[in-house]
Amino acid sequence: DAGVTQSPTHLIKTRGQQVTLRCSPKSGHDTVSWYQQALGQGPQFIFQYYEEEERQRGNFPDRFSGHQFPNYSSELNVNALLLGDSALYLCASSSSAGGYEQYFGPGTRLTVT
């Protein structure tokens, strides 16, 4: 049973560039949430996708956008990168069928220089 997968593992970008991060949910899961985790902090909720639509959004600017595909996989896009966007980006999947447990992927470490 494959768990949540994310790609790439690490990424280095320059200020002002754009980045796309990818996530495949755990088998049987249909909901994907994205979180940003700065060093020494707990994860911060960015948004959640269900049925290919953004269902809820955290306190992040419009530079952060996402998409969910019919196979439930998801992308996180960040435009006009800032130094402060350097963080671990985590994808979590869950099932709408029952329970609210979310399972995290290994994350993508983004460094903006």
Add this chain to the structure above:
Amino acid sequence: QKEVEQNSGPLSVPEGAIASLNCTYSDRVSQSFFWYRQYSGKSPELIMSIYSNGDKEDGRFTAQLNKASQYVSLLIRDSQPSDSATYLCAVSSGNTGKLIFGQGTTLQVKP
């Protein structure tokens, strides 16, 4: 006031002891509560979920929830050096599943 608060630690316990990790939350309508373990450089791993007042046990782990006091705790019995990690408390309200995390408590188990 932060929505979910944890003592950042570090909490140091000797091997074999009971480690007690605490978390308070501010939103009274919170319904779901989770504990995640995060090793350095890794992603959070779900270890316990609790939805009702009282205790929930799973192996060496016991989660305790007191909604009246807005308090969640995690007990780790017979602590092992491999339990050394950061423990994140997460809270969810409503049915959308958005998790609000505390900053985590670092646990050190010394042999």
